[in-house]
Amino acid sequence: xxxxxxxxxxxxxxxxxxxxxxxxxxxxxxxxxxxxxxxxxxxxxxxxxxxxxxxxxxxxxxxxxxxxxxxxxxxxxxxxxxxxxxxxxxxxxxxxxxxxxxxxxxxxxxxxxxxxxxxxxxxxxxxxxxxxxxxxxxxxxxxxxxxxxxxxxxxxxxxxxxxxxxxxxxxxxxxxxxxxxxxxxxxxxxxxxxxxxxxxxxxxxxxxxxxxxxxxxxxxxxxxxxxxxxxxxxxxxxxxxxxxxxxxxxxxxxxxxxxxxxxxxxxxxxxxxxxxxxxxxxxxxxxxxxxxxxxxxxxxxxxxxxxxxxxxxxxxxxxxxxxxxxxxxxxxxxxxxxxxxxxxxxxxxxxxxxxxxxxxxxxxxxxxxxxxxxxxxxxxxxxxxxxx
Amino acid sequence: xxxxxxxxxxxxxxxxxxxxxxxxxxxxxxxxxxxxxxxxxxxxxxxxxxxxxxxxxxxxxxxxxxxxxxxxxxxxxxxxxxxxxxxxxxxxxxxxxxxxxxxxxxxxxxxxxxxxxxxxxxxxxxxxxxxxxxxxxxxxxxxxxxxxxxxxxxxxxxxxxxxxxxxxxxxxxxxxxxxxxxxxxxxxxxxxxxxxxxxxxxxxxxxxxxxxxxxxxxxxxxxxxxxxxxxxxxxxxxxxxxxxxxxxxxxxxxxxxxxxxxxxxxxxxxxxxxxxxxxxxxxxxxxxxxxxxxxxxxxxxxxxxxxxxxxxxxxxxxxxxxxxxxxxxxxxxxxxxxxxxxxxxxxxxxxxxxxxxxxxx
Numbered sequence: 004x005x006x007x008x009x010x011x012x013x014x015x016x017x018x019x020x021x022x023x024x025x026x027x028x029x030x031x032x033x034x035x036x037x038x039x040x041x042x043x044x045x046x047x048x049x050x051x052x053x054x055x056x057x058x059x060x061x062x063x064x065x066x067x068x069x070x071x072x073x074x075x076x077x078x079x080x081x082x083x084x085x086x087x088x089x090x091x092x093x094x095x096x097x098x099x100x101x102x103x104x105x106x107x108x109x110x111x112x113x114x115x116x117x118x119x120x121x122x123x124x125x126x127x128x129x130x131x132x133x134x135x136x137x138x139x140x141x142x143x144x145x146x147x148x149x150x151x152x153x154x155x156x157x158x159x160x161x162x163x164x165x166x167x168x169x170x171x172x173x174x175x176x177x178x179x180x181x182x183x184x185x186x187x188x189x190x191x192x193x194x195x196x197x198x199x200x201x202x203x204x205x206x207x208x209x210x211x212x213x214x215x216x217x218x219x220x221x222x223x224x225x226x227x228x229x230x231x232x233x234x235x236x237x238x239x240x241x242x243x244x245x246x247x248x249x250x251x252x253x254x255x256x257x258x259x260x261x262x263x264x265x266x267x268x269x270x271x272x273x274x275x276x277x278x279x280x281x282x283x284x285x286x287x288x289x290x291x292x293x294x295x296x297x298x299x300x301x302x303x304x305x306x307x308x309x310x311x312x313x314x315x316x317x318x319x320x321x322x323x324x325x326x327x328x329x330x331x332x333x334x335x336x337x338x339x340x341x342x343x344x345x346x347x348x349x350x351x352x353x354x355x356x357x358x359x360x361x362x363x364x365x366x367x368x369x370x371x372x373x374x375x376x377x378x379x380x381x382x383x384x385x386x387x388x389x390x391x
Numbered sequence: 392x393x394x395x396x397x398x399x400x401x402x403x404x405x406x407x408x409x410x411x412x413x414x415x416x417x418x419x420x421x422x423x424x425x426x427x428x429x430x431x432x433x434x435x436x437x438x439x440x441x442x443x444x445x446x447x448x449x450x451x452x453x454x455x456x457x458x459x460x461x462x463x464x465x466x467x468x469x470x471x472x473x474x475x476x477x478x479x480x481x482x483x484x485x486x487x488x489x490x491x492x493x494x495x496x497x498x499x500x501x502x503x504x505x506x507x508x509x510x511x512x513x514x515x516x517x518x519x520x521x522x523x524x525x526x527x528x529x530x531x532x533x534x535x536x537x538x539x540x541x542x543x544x545x546x547x548x549x550x551x552x553x554x555x556x557x558x559x560x561x562x563x564x565x566x567x568x569x570x571x572x573x574x575x576x577x578x579x580x581x582x583x584x585x586x587x588x589x590x591x592x593x594x595x596x597x598x599x600x601x602x603x604x605x606x607x608x609x610x611x612x613x614x615x616x617x618x619x620x621x622x623x624x625x626x627x628x629x630x631x632x633x634x635x636x637x638x639x640x641x642x643x644x645x646x647x648x649x650x651x652x653x654x655x656x657x658x659x660x661x662x663x664x665x666x667x668x669x670x671x672x673x674x675x676x677x678x679x680x681x682x683x684x685x686x687x688x689x690x691x692x693x694x695x696x697x698x699x700x701x702x703x704x705x706x707x708x709x710x711x712x713x714x715x716x717x718x719x720x721x722x723x724x725x726x727x728x729x730x731x732x733x734x735x736x737x738x739x740x741x742x743x744x745x746x747x748x749x750x751x752x
Contacts, residue, residue, distance in 0.1 A: 006489050027519060059451030060473065065522075066446040066514040067473060070737040073623045080641065083623040083742065084482065087445075087473035089452050095470055099482055106488035107392075122518075128451050244439075244469035246459040259466035266468075374455050378469075 006105040008389055010227035010234035011349040013043030013220030019183040019334045022121035023214040028063060029075035032117050035216035036076055039113065043220040044231045047077030050220070051109035056086040056096030056116040057338030058373075061128035063119055076115065088242070090286070090373025092116060093217065093341025094380030097369075098240045100221050101382070105237075110223050117216035118336035125212060125337065144209060144289065146375060148201035150254040151291040155203065157255060160294060160309035162203055166194040167312055168290035169208040169332055175319050176329025178358035183213045183334040208290035208332070215336035217343045224388075235349035238366075238389045239270030240382040247375040254376055260299040263379040267368075268301070271383040276301045280383070281364040282324050282351045283317075284344040286371045288331045293317060297325070300370065319359065327351065327359040341371030345382055352386040395487045396606040396613030397480075397748065398599050399428035400716030400723075405568040405594035405704035408504040414448065415460035418500050418595045422461060425496070425597045429609045433462045436599075437492035439469040440483045442476035442499040443708050446511055457500065468492070475499060476596060476712030477621075477670075477734030477744050483600055484619055493605050500595035501708035508591050508707065515738060517626060528738065529588055533580040535633040535739045536675035540582060542634050545678045547582060551575045553674040554586040554702055561699025568592045568704040589672040594706030596713045614719035614730075614748045618646030621744035626737070633739055636683040642745040643684055648731050652749060662686070664747070666694050666721050666730035668714035672701040676740055680733060684745075697721065711735065715746055722750035 015038025017023070023031055032055075040046065053076050060066050069078075069085040076083075088095040093116040100114035126142065155162065170191045176182035177189075197207035227234040243263035245252065264276075273279050283302070287293045297308035302323060311317055317325035326332070328347040331340050348369035350356040356364075365386045372379050401424035403417055426432060439461060445453050454471050463469060472478045476499020483495035503511075509527035516522040539545045554575065561567035568590045576585030599609075606613040622638035622645075625631055643649065648662040667686060671677040677695075681687050686695065696702075698717040701710050711734025721727035729749045736742040 006491075060445050060514075061451045063518070064514065065518045066444065066511070067736070069474075069623075070515050070741055071517050071626050073741075074625050074627070078623050079625050080622060080638070082621050084478060085473050086470065086482075087454070088469075088471050089455065099470065099485075102482075102485050102489050102491075106485050108485055108488065242468055242470055243466045244458055245463050245466040247455055248459070249464065251464070257466075262466045374452060377455060377458075 007107050007223045009101045009104045009237040010222050011219050011384065012222050012227055012230035012234050013039040013045065014346045014350055015039030015042060015218045016181045016343065016346065017215045018181050019213040019215035019336055021211065021213065023119065028068065028119050028122065029072055031119055031214065032072055032115055032216045033075045035218040036113060036115055039218035039220050042232065045220060049111055050077060050081065050113045052082040052103055052112050053078040054084045054086065054096055054100035054112060054114045056092040057118055058090060058092055059128055062125050062337065063122040076113065088373060088378045088380065090337060091341050091371040091378040091380040092373065093339050093343065094345050094369060094371035094382065095242055097219060097342055097345045098242060098380055098382060101237050101240055104221050104223050111226050112221045113218060114221060115216060115218040116339040116342035118338040119214045120212045120336065121214050144201040144204050147289055148204050151203060151289065154255045154291065154295050158306040158309060164294055164309045164312055165203060165208050165290040166191060168287065168293040169194045171318055172326050172330045172332040175327050175359055176333035179328045182329040183211050204289050210288040210331045210335035213334055213336040215334065215339055217339045217346050219346055232355065233353045233386065235352045235384040236388050238383045238385045239267040241266035242380045244378050247377045255295060256299045257376045260372065260379045263381050264300045267381045267383050273383065277323065280366050280368050282327060282348065282361040282367040284328060284347040284367065284369050285325055286331055286341060286344055287326060288335060290332060293325055296370065324361045327356065327361055341380060344371055345369035349384050352384050393488050394603045394615060395484055395600055396615045397715065397719035398601045398606050398610045398613050399425040400598050400720045401425040402566050402596040402713055402716065403594045404566050405592045405706050407568065407590065407592055409502060409593040410504065414500055414502055415456055417593065418457055418498060419460050421595045421597045422498060425599050429599050431494065431599065434465065436494050436496045437468060438483055438486045438495040439467055440479040440495065440497050441471050442474050442479035442712065443501060444473060446514055447501045447503060447707060449505060475708050475710065475734050475736050477715055480598060480712060480715060481619060481621060481744065484616060487600060487602050493602050495600040496597065497600065497712065498595065498597035499709040499712045501706045502593040503591045503707055504593050529580045529583060531628065531738045532673040532675065533583045534628065536582050536673065538633040539675050539678055544634055545675065550587050550674040553677050557696055557700050557702040560697050561703030564698050564703065566704065567699045570703065583673065587674040589701050589705035592704055592706050594704060594709050596709045596716055598712065598716050598719065610723065612723055612725065612750050614722035614750060616746060617749050618648065618747040620645035621742065623742040626741060628739060634679060636679050636740050636743060639680055639683040639733065639743040639745065642743055646745045646747045648684065648745060648747050652729055662731055664693060664729045664731045666697065666718055666727040668698060668718040668730065668732045669696055670701055670711045670714045670734045672705050674702065679740060711744065718748050722748055728752055
């Protein structure tokens with residue numbers, strides 16, 4: 004049996020900031036959705052179904068927000084699904100929406116992910132006491148720092164690599180009008196001089212806390228033929244999960260991440276990702292995760308990822324640009340961050356990334372992960388329609 | 392469209408308080424049950440999808456622990472909806488339709504006992520204008536019930552009859568929380584009496600889906616999903632006619648409930664089904680759903696909620712999936728040839744899902 008090819012024909016984001024006091028939750032999501040519809044030159048009536056995602060409900064203090072947001076997203080009378088797969092949710096949400104088109108259940112689907120972290124306190128949302136479980140009160144940085152240490156010890160990476168990633172991503176963000184952090188006076192020295200939070204992770208090597216939303220319009224071949232702007236075509240997409248805590252888990256390079264990438268490459272006919280992929284939007288909330296994921300995703304041999312970063316290969320003008328948008332390090336509305344990666348990958352192959360466009364990008368990878376490096380979702384998009 | 396069937400269904404015993412078991416402990420026997428029914432192991436399943444709610448668990452990312460219970464190693468293809476498990480089943484059904492999966496495991500669970508469910512559910516409401524007033528789920532259902540009574544569509548006696556029928560039916564359901572005779576009880580929020588309201592309870596459920604010949608190989612009589620659709624309505628109660636459920640009617644139409652079996656032309660009349668499992672936590676909501684689904688023909692022989700329905704056990708986040716499972720199980724054992732199953736979400740039936748299931752004759 005054959006799947007319907009899926010095209011991204013509309014993309015919309017909000018300008019991500021620390022606090023959007025000027026809009027409600029409904030206003031925030033509607034802004035991104037309207038921009039995606041405008042990009043596709045479609046109206047609410049053209050949308051057959053809505054798929055929405057975000058990270059935990061406790062971040063805004065609203066249980067199952069799809070119920071309240073149905074009106075704002077033009078979903079009344081339509082199917083509406085709410086996906087939640089922790090930090091990978093933005094990517095998973097896009098994949099669930101893409102499957103609705105691929106399965107020919109619907110022709111045109113609006114997918115959206117958001118987080119309005121200023122409505123509540125994310126640290127509180129993540130720190131509720133759990134029965135039957137050892138409390139882990141170190142925050143996300145405290146959880147990931149030991150795994151970064153393990154990576155450094157395993158590969159012999161010098162302790163300068165993390166700051167190079169942060170400096171690169173924050174400079175890339177200056178070219179992206181939607182990015183949260185616009186640090187015009189950033190220097191490598193400033194990153195290296197920023198306070199140590201969870202050794203070896205410094206303040207400037209961590210993601211901000213943002214309000215923002217990202218939306219995409221996905222459609223079939225007929226819809227793509229009518230679209231006013233070039234489409235990005237989905238060539239492969241997959242999700243993988245593994246347990247959070249067990250003796251065999253490799254926190255430095257989780258098997259689920261490797262398997263997920265392998266599945267996406269198989270679908271897309273990618274045999275040499277380093278050569279065949281032109282741009283990568285990778286989920287890097289702490290700078291050291293760039294070299295770690297470069298290995299996990301097959302762009303570098305084990306132990307070699309930091310060398311790619313150090314040599315400038317992952318810079319905007321490098322051979323394999325990683326996070327031309329500025330990435331999660333510059334913009335992190337948690338539940339939306341994965342979808343922003345997917346959408347930015349699509350913008351690249353549509354040639355519509357503006358100031359942070361990678362010249363001639365034809366194939367791009369969007370990547371997201373969540374939980375304790377437990378959930379992965381990825382898609383590979385291309386400028387051309389898939390042939391198989 | 393690819394043929395997909397429910398091939399196994401399992402559920403926990405639903406209880407008022409399961410303080411002695413974690414969610415994972417509650418779920419594990421149910422997962423083992425459905426896998427044993429099909430002879431599949433976790434590693435044989437192509438796609439896994441679950442439904443649950445962080446707000447019931449009282450913590451963020453609560454579903455991650457349940458995944459550990461599934462035994463996701465080697466890594467699995469997996470997703471989660473923050474909704475009733477009926478919508479997890481929908482996502483899994485779509486996944487199989489794409490051809491990327493041949494089998495799927497779907498599960499859902501909810502423990503209401505650790506908190507005050509009526510207060511917890513107020514957090515579903517518009518966070519700026521409504522939730523701060525803490526209108527609870529029973530009060531909102533009572534508004535709907537009063538609207539039905541005012542419109543002359545039901546009365547206290549008819550509602551009591553629905554409660555009595557449901558709980559009598561639950562007498563043969565070993566998993567139900569309330570079984571047999573239950574008095575109408577005191578007024579909880581007028582016009583609803585305790586007998587009109589669901590029990591608050593903890594429980595879990597799981598199903599296995601399979602495509603085409605795989606389904607035929609796994610079980611004698613698969614419950615084929617002939618149609619599956621869901622629709623949402625406006626959130627604000629002020630813009631909805633609470634005596635009607637247009638989203639249920641539309642979902643049923645899209646699922647083919649009003650068409651003759653095997654794709655013949657529509658009858659425009661009552662759905663051609665012998666069994667209906669409605670997710671109506673309140674007696675008054677059954678009245679709304681029966682009207683929307685045209686089940687009130689005077690000569691109707693349709694068997695409604697033979698499991699006892701949500702009035703006998705309503706584990707939040709699993710109760711909708713249980714309706715699909717109960718309907719499928721009747722097909723599995725030959726008690727039904729064509730069944731309609733329904734699930735709901737949100738205050739006063741805001742969001743509704745309808746499935747049409749068939750057994751081969």
